[in-house]
Every structure is written in C-alpha cells, then in structure tokens.
Amino acid sequence: MNLVRPKIYHYLSYREFLKDLVAYEKNRTNSKFSYRNFSRLAGLKSISYLKLVLDGERNLSADTMHGFAKAFKIKGEEREFFELLVNFDQ
Numbered sequence: 001m002n003l004v005r006p007k008i009y010h011y012l013s014y015r016e017f018l019k020d021l022v023a024y025e026k027n028r029t030n031s032k033f034s035y036r037n038f039s040r041l042a043g044l045k046s047i048s049y050l051k052l053v054l055d056g057e058r059n060l061s062a063d064t065m066h067g068f069a070k071a072f073k074i075k076g077e078e079r080e081f082f083e084l085l086v087n088f089d090q
Contacts, residue, residue: 003027008078014085019054021072042067059090 005024011017025033039047044067052058053068060068065086069079 008074008081008085011085012089014060014082014089015054015056017082017085018050018068018072022050022054025072038071041071043070060086 003024006017006020008017011020022033025031035050036047038050039045042050042064044050044064046052049058049064050068053060053064065083069075069082074082
C-alpha cells in the first residue's frame with residue numbers, strides 16, 4: 001500500500017505517474033476515489049476516460065490535461081512538469 005503521494009519528478013511517463021497516483025488515491029484512508037467522481041472533477045463526460053488513458057488507449061488533449069491536473073490537484077511547478085511530461089510522452 002502506497003501511503004506517500006507519488007512525486008511527478010520521479011517519472012518519465014505520465015501514464016505511470018497517473019497509475020501510481022490513482023493507486024495512492026484508492027489506498028488513502030477513507031478515500032472516496034472513483035472513476036465517476038474523478039470524471040466529474042476533471043470535467044469529463046466519459047467515466048472511463050481515465051482508465052483508457054492509463055491503458056494507453058487514449059491520449060490527453062490540452063483540455064483534458066488541464067482537467068486531470070485540476071482533479072488530481074497538481075499545481076504550480078508540478079503542473080508545469082506534468083504538462084511537459086504529457087507532451088514529451090505523447
């Protein structure tokens with residue numbers, strides 16, 4: 001069980017970072033993480049979009065990248081790094 005939030009700077013793949021971040025969110029004490037709730041927070045219409053991204057079946061657009069950052073509370077320099085990592089990895 002991962003009790004420490006993943007550090008984005010330790011990753012070369014945004015998908016691997018997101019997978020670890022999802023695992024972290026699911027394992028947090030009293031966590032109410034769900035794909036449905038995540039989709040709502042990220043402003044997505046599709047409940048399965050996060051899973052499709054994690055599985056490599058979809059890429060992130062500029063809009064969805066911003067929605068993911070907002071929903072996962074990735075801010076400041078980490079958000080800038082996340083955006084660079086997404087652009088590099090795709």
